[in-house]
Amino acid sequence: xxxxxxxxxxxxxxxxxxxxxxxxxxxxxxxxxxxxxxxxxxxxxxxxxxxxxxxxxxxxxxxxxxxxxxxxxxxxxxxxxxxxxxxxxxxxxxxxxxxxxxxxxxxxxxxxxxxxxxxxxxxxxxxxxxxxxxxxxxxxxxxxxxxxxxxxxxxxxxxxxxxxxxxxxxxxxxxxxxxxxxxxxxxxxxxxxxxxxxxxxxxxxxxxxxxxxxxxxxxxxxxxxxxxxxxxxxxxxxxxxxxxxxxxxxxxxxxxxxxxxxxxxxxxxxxxxxxxxxxxxxxxxxxxxxxxxxxxxxxxxxxxxxxxxxxxxxxxxxxxxxxxxxxxxxxxxxxxxxxxxxxxxxxxxxxxxxxxxxxxxxxxxxxxxxxxxxxxxxxxxxxxxxxxxxxxxxxxxxxxxxxxxxxxxxxxxxxxxxxxxxxxxxxxxxxxxxxxxxxxxxxxxxxxxxxxxxxxxxxxxxxxxxxxxxxxxx
Amino acid sequence: xxxxxxxxxxxxxxxxxxxxxxxxxxxxxxxxxxxxxxxxxxxxxxxxxxxxxxxxxxxxxxxxxxxxxxxxxxxxxxxxxxxxxxxxxxxxxxxxxxxxxxxxxxxxxxxxxxxxxxxxxxxxxxxxxxxxxxxxxxxxxxxxxxxxxxxxxxxxxxxxxxxxxxxxxxxxxxxxxxxxxxxxxxxxxxxxxxxxxxxxxxxxxxxxxxxxxxxxxxxxxxxxxxxxxxxxxxxxxxxxxxxxxxxxxxxxxxxxxxxxxxxxxxxxxxxxxxxxxxxxxxxxxxxxxxxxxxxxxxxxxxxxxxxxxxxxxxxxxxxxxxxxxxxxxxxxxxxxxxxxxxxxx
Numbered sequence: 001x002x003x004x005x006x007x008x009x010x011x012x013x014x015x016x017x018x019x020x021x022x023x024x025x026x027x028x029x030x031x032x033x034x035x036x037x038x039x040x041x042x043x044x045x046x047x048x049x050x051x052x053x054x055x056x057x058x059x060x061x062x063x064x065x066x067x068x069x070x071x072x073x074x075x076x077x078x079x080x081x082x083x084x085x086x087x088x089x090x091x092x093x094x095x096x097x098x099x100x101x102x103x104x105x106x107x108x109x110x111x112x113x114x115x116x117x118x119x120x121x122x123x124x125x126x127x128x129x130x131x132x133x134x135x136x137x138x139x140x141x142x143x144x145x146x147x148x149x150x151x152x153x154x155x156x157x158x159x160x161x162x163x164x165x166x167x168x169x170x171x172x173x174x175x176x177x178x179x180x181x182x183x184x185x186x187x188x189x190x191x192x193x194x195x196x197x198x199x200x201x202x203x204x205x206x207x208x209x210x211x212x213x214x215x216x217x218x219x220x221x222x223x224x225x226x227x228x229x230x231x232x233x234x235x236x237x238x239x240x241x242x243x244x245x246x247x248x249x250x251x252x253x254x255x256x257x258x259x260x261x262x263x264x265x266x267x268x269x270x271x272x273x274x275x276x277x278x279x280x281x282x283x284x285x286x287x288x289x290x291x292x293x294x295x296x297x298x299x300x301x302x303x304x305x306x307x308x309x310x311x312x313x314x315x316x317x318x319x320x321x322x323x324x325x326x327x328x329x330x331x332x333x334x335x336x337x338x339x340x341x342x343x344x345x346x347x348x349x350x351x352x353x354x355x356x357x358x359x360x361x362x363x364x365x366x367x368x369x370x371x372x373x374x375x376x377x378x379x380x381x382x383x384x385x386x387x388x389x390x391x392x393x394x395x396x397x398x399x400x401x402x403x404x405x406x407x408x409x410x411x412x413x414x415x416x417x418x419x420x421x422x423x424x425x426x427x428x429x430x431x432x433x434x435x436x437x438x439x440x441x442x443x444x445x446x447x448x449x450x451x452x453x454x455x456x457x458x459x460x461x462x463x464x465x466x467x468x469x470x471x472x473x474x
Numbered sequence: 475x476x477x478x479x480x481x482x483x484x485x486x487x488x489x490x491x492x493x494x495x496x497x498x499x500x501x502x503x504x505x506x507x508x509x510x511x512x513x514x515x516x517x518x519x520x521x522x523x524x525x526x527x528x529x530x531x532x533x534x535x536x537x538x539x540x541x542x543x544x545x546x547x548x549x550x551x552x553x554x555x556x557x558x559x560x561x562x563x564x565x566x567x568x569x570x571x572x573x574x575x576x577x578x579x580x581x582x583x584x585x586x587x588x589x590x591x592x593x594x595x596x597x598x599x600x601x602x603x604x605x606x607x608x609x610x611x612x613x614x615x616x617x618x619x620x621x622x623x624x625x626x627x628x629x630x631x632x633x634x635x636x637x638x639x640x641x642x643x644x645x646x647x648x649x650x651x652x653x654x655x656x657x658x659x660x661x662x663x664x665x666x667x668x669x670x671x672x673x674x675x676x677x678x679x680x681x682x683x684x685x686x687x688x689x690x691x692x693x694x695x696x697x698x699x700x701x702x703x704x705x706x707x708x709x710x711x712x713x714x715x716x717x718x719x720x721x722x723x724x725x726x727x728x729x730x731x732x733x734x735x736x737x738x739x740x741x742x743x744x745x746x747x748x749x750x751x752x753x754x755x756x757x758x759x760x761x762x763x764x765x766x767x768x769x770x771x772x773x774x775x776x777x778x779x780x781x782x783x784x785x786x787x788x789x790x791x792x793x794x795x796x797x798x799x800x801x802x803x804x805x806x807x808x809x810x811x812x813x814x815x816x817x818x819x
Contacts, residue, residue, distance in 0.1 A: 133595070134592050134593045188752065189592055192593040193585065193752040194583045194584070194725050195725045195729060195749070197725060198723060198725030199729055332582040332583060332590055333581065333582065333630055333632050334629075334630045334632040334635055397629050399582075399628075400595050
């Protein structure tokens with residue numbers, strides 16, 4: 001008793017809240033007790049426990065309230081920090097995944113796609129130029145030049161963004177030798193020499209056999225990296241664990257609050273209430289950011305990157321078939337290997353069940369490119385019909401008529417429309433991907449630092465709330 | 475020398491008369507062989523070439539002689555009716571005339587022999603001129619007139635389809651730098667030889683004016699030499715111990731030569747001159763490796779058409795048309811044909 005009174009007397013101003021009989025100790029006794037520090041010899045008959053026992057009880061954190069309070073505070077702080085770290089880690093994982101998607105993977109995939117498309121179109125334009133003979137139309141030459149320049153720019157950009165060096169070098173070296181051969185083809189064509197066709201055959205074989213597969217490999221590689229970054233941003237396990245841990249933390253707060261209510265006869269502990277509220281808000285923020293971001297990124301994939309790859313496959317196959325159509329006429333030798341390849345590609349393109357155009361149509365359903373994809377399917381049928389007329393004319397010896405159909409007639413119109421529709425579809429869905437991905441990234445913005453701040457606020461609130469209770473015991 | 479020549483001429487004349495009177499092919503065999511020996515001496519341009527040509531035609535001749543399908547003399551063809559080409563009733567030429575156009579299987583990528591000129595969209599060349607002469611004779615117009623274009627359907631065919639297309643009537647006649655040999659003579663009929671090419675090699679012009687390497691020298695280095703797949707020239711390259719490089723088209727071989735991936739191209743010098751015209755840094759060189767006499771291929775079902783075409787060719791040589799074409803397309807130094815034309819009735 002005397003010891004308790006002494007401790008109370010030491011505290012400046014004392015603490016209200018304890019029964020009045022604890023106040024007003026005998027000053028002399030208190031000072032003596034303090035000076036000696038010896039196991040208190042409490043006045044017999046007061047009914048209070050021995051001072052030493054009380055101290056041991058405090059150290060052992062047994063049934064003593066302050067001890068339990070301190071222990072509770074320590075564990076709550078630990079749990080809060082642990083949950084805060086987990087939540088912050090989750091937030092940073094998702095944020096960095098979304099960030100990678102938007103700032104690294106998506107531009108690289110876009111570059112790779114453009115390289116693939118530009119190279120394919122350049123070869124098609126070169127074929128049209130060689131077929132046109134000595135005086136190719138300016139539009140065709142301009143298309144070839146702009147495609148090659150676009151491809152070179154995109155290769156340099158992809159290299160700067162960290163595409164694998166071996167792929168980049170293969171593309172650069174191959175593109176140099178390809179452009180070399182096409183210029184020799186055109187130079188010989190200008191002089192009326194048949195060897196020009198030989199150079200173009202060699203260039204086209206290099207394009208379809210080496211360059212286009214290399215560009216396709218790069219695109220597939222970058223698309224896979226995009227998918228894994230996206231998976232990191234939308235993955236479920238971490239968030240589920242964080243939510244469960246958050247609920248457990250909330251439950252711990254609740255139990256501690258109840259214990260406090262019983263012990264201190266106060267309904268609510270201010271600090272614990274604040275900490276609980278902040279925890280709830282942080283968890284709510286995390287969950288909503290996650291679900292919004294996830295839905296945006298999944299939409300980006302389903303309306304963006306997945307249809308784009310299906311459309312690109314159809315586009316590249318159509319360009320290859322178109323070059324085959326030109327090469328049969330350029331070669332003009334009765335050999336039908338290029339026509340055979342055209343027939344194979346026609347079968348692959350469709351639009352029948354399981355074909356590239358059918359896959360593109362189903363992939364673009366619900367995305368901005370749906371209309372263009374359907375239009376492309378119709379144009380493909382028109383082109384194949386026009387191609388039949390070209391073959392009939394050529395096989396009957398009307399070679400010049402067949403060439404005219406391909407360069408400026410019905411076949412050219414149909415293929416041009418097909419190519420334009422597919423190009424527009426790809427652009428539309430590519431833009432949809434970029435915007436969905438960036439809004440997905442936006443959903444996560446500030447989440448990490450916010451969680452950290454919330455955790456610190458929670459810890460501060462706990463410390464404030466519980467130390468007030470602890471101070472009552474001094 | 476003169477006595478030998480007179481004796482040979484008398485012998486061959488007698489044999490021909492005997493052959494015409496007798497059952498034909500078997501009797502004409504020995505006479506043809508005798509003619510062949512003299513012909514090969516005149517045709518060959520080097521000792522090597524003549525020996526090879528004689529050996530080849532001799533062995534093939536005995537084979538075809540035993541088969542009884544005609545003598546193996548590339549320079550022999552059915553004799554024309556006297557009096558120039560005439561479209562007689564019921565003949566194949568009359569049928570073509572009624573049809574309105576001649577269908578000719580040609581190459582459209584062999585420079586200066588049969589190719590589509592990208593500058594004006596016209597098919598032209600030495601082979602084409604021969605076809606135009608035939609069409610002109612069928613339809614009674616001048617070969618230089620613009621009406622010829624509507625009278626001929628030029629069909630681009632590949633090397634492998636030449637014989638098949640003639641046999642099944644897809645084309646009426648083939649002019650495709652086609653070498654006459656015994657194996658082919660068993661499948662289709664040929665006109666008289668309208669150009670006697672020989673196989674040579676095309677190499678880069680040596681820097682500094684040295685001598686260009688021959689196939690023999692390239693063979694010693696086992697250098698890479700190009701020819702089209704399926705041609706006899708690959709065998710010639712292999713025999714010389716060079717490394718044969720097959721390609722689909724002749725122009726592909728020229729691309730390889732220009733890029734330095736092969737050291738030479740072996741084929742008929744007619745085709746090689748066309749390549750040299752496209753690349754002045756190359757030169758046709760070396761001895762004649764094989765005789766390549768060209769004939770127009772016609773189905774065996776129309777011997778009257780063969781005679782008609784031979785009459786057209788004879789007239790073209792006589793009135794200078796052939797020489798003009800040769801000088802325009804082959805070389806300005808063309809002379810009148812110096813190879814034998816052996817008519818068989």
